[in-house]
Amino acid sequence: MAGSDENYPGVIRPSNLQGGLRPGVGGKVNGGLGQNRRALSTINRNVMGAPPLHCAVVHKRNDITENKSNAATNKIPPVPIHRPITRKLAAQIASKQHQPAIEVTKPPVPVVPIRNESADCIIIDAEDYKTTGNSAVPMFVQHTEAMMEEIDRMDEEIEMEDAEDWSIVDIDSPDKKNSLAVVEYIDDIYSYYKKAEIVSCVPPNYMEQQFDINERMRGILIDWLIEVHYKFELLEETLYLTVNLIDRFLAVQSVIRKKLQLVGITAMLLACKYEEVSVPVVEDLILISDRAYTRKEVLEMEKLMVNALQFNMTVPTAYAFMRRFLKAAQSDKKVELVSFFLIELCLVEYEMLRFPPSMLAAAAIFTAQCTLGVSKEWNKTCEKHSSYVKDQLLECSKLMVCFHQKAAIGKLTGVHRKYSTSKYGYATRCEPASFLLEAWF
Incomplete structure (x- = not known):
């Protein structure tokens, strides 16, 4: 079997030639084969x-x-x-x-265009938008207006608060490093005092229950105790607590006249035990009373008083408020001495029991400032810490001025003599603030 010529490219055979001689039928040359085909050399060249x-x-x-x-x-x-x-x-x-040639293309990668914020941000003025009148104000414009109005209102409130804060002095800032000043909760303490004084206040008409003693006798007793307190050089807190114990006891227990002085020295004994470090002995109190009572009588009265008071010794007296309000008023030593002079004049007067201790303290400081010409106003800092405005103090202040005018006359002059000494800065030499009594003020 004859092989194919395709596998022999280098061999020249008759079949490789176009129109070559091949044996055909009848010995004729067959040239018709391959006419319908293109020559391989032509294809190769193309x-x-x-x-x-x-x-x-x-x-x-x-x-x-x-x-x-x-x-x-x-x-x-x-x-x-x-x-x-x-x-x-x-x-x-x-x-x-x-x-045709196949063109392979990759899908285009979406490129995020860089956004020009200044070009995209469009600011619309609400007023300009309204003036066009073409359409109703959009919702976002209304919300923007409401928000701007709220911001303006808040700014005004902040400005008002700032203005008020400038007029109120932080009186506790110098004592932040003083652990005894308890700056962290001092305001809470005095808020509690304000609530407790209402409960502990003595009824202003309790003397009506006493049939053998009267207001004048009470005044004489307290005036004498002020001198005893001064001679024993006791703490100021002891004097105010002594007077409070007397009034609270007489409000619940009827006492005969000859036992009134015994009530006084026993109340001082209890106050000294509560406030003082060195307590006077019972014999000293008996001696100061000219031996009118025995030791047994003093101890029995002590037992009777603590049971009548149910052992409630702690009360916010006027002295506690005085210290706080003097600090708020930024008072000097002269104002302090005149303030205590005026409030001790009130201890003797029975009618001053109708005022709470905090009001007595605030009125005494305000009256002292007017007496010394320091100020005729009750500033915002004092109002904040005392919770009283000037108009609330005027009635009590006018009574103090009256007591000041007659302090050197009459029988109850123990306070005047005490504050006429150099130890108390000759506070009695100040002229009373009589202008407070005038109707126009």
Whole structure:
């Protein structure tokens, strides 16, 4: 069986020539075979002369298409095909020449544009929008107006608060490092005092229950105890607590006249035990009373008093409020001495029991400021810490001025003599603030 000529490219055989002689029927030369075919050399020449096939690769970079295959073609010359062309390979090459080149492109990558905020931000003035009159005010414009109005209102409130804060002095700032000043909860303590004084206040008409003693006798007793307190050099707190114990006991227990002085020295004994470090002995109190009572009588009265008071010794007296309000008023030593002089004049007067201790303290400081010409006003800082305004203090202040005017006359002059000494700065030499008594003030 004759083999195919395709496998022998280097051998020249009759079948390789176009129109070559082949034995045919009747010894004739058969030249009709191969006329309908193209010569393989022609196909080979066409293929070698044609440009090589390539695939275009498209890259999108800033909207510029780059064909890398064209650049590669320009740089590298085509390599001739030396592979023998067979009918099968020629048919495949011919079919590929009629097909268009396939362009492979990558999908475009979405690029986020850089947004110009200044160009996109549009500011609309609500007033300008209203003046056009073309349409109703949008909802976002209404919300913007409401928000701006609220901000303006808050700014006004902050300005008012700032203005008020400037007029109120922080009196506790110098004592922040003093642990004994208890700056952290000092305001809470005095808030409690204000509530407790209402409960502990003595009824102003309790003397009506006493049938054998009267207001004058009470005044004489307290005036004498003020001198005893001064001679024993006791603490100021002891004097105010002594007077409070007397009034609270007489409000619940009826006492005969000859036992009134015994009530006084026993109340001082209890107050000394509560306030003093060095307590006077019972014999000293008996001696100061000119031995009117025995030791047994003093101890029995002590037992009776603590049971009648149910052992409630702690009460907010006027002295506690005096210290706080003097600090709020930023008072000097002279104002302090005149303030205590005026409030001790009130201890003797029965009618002053109708005022709470905090009001007595505030009125005494206000009256002392007016007496010394320091100020005729009750400033915002004093109002804040005392919870009283000037108009609330005027009635009590006028009574203090009256007591000041007659302090050196009459029988109850123990307070005047005490404050006429150099120890108390000769506070009695100040002229009373008589202008407080005038109707126009």
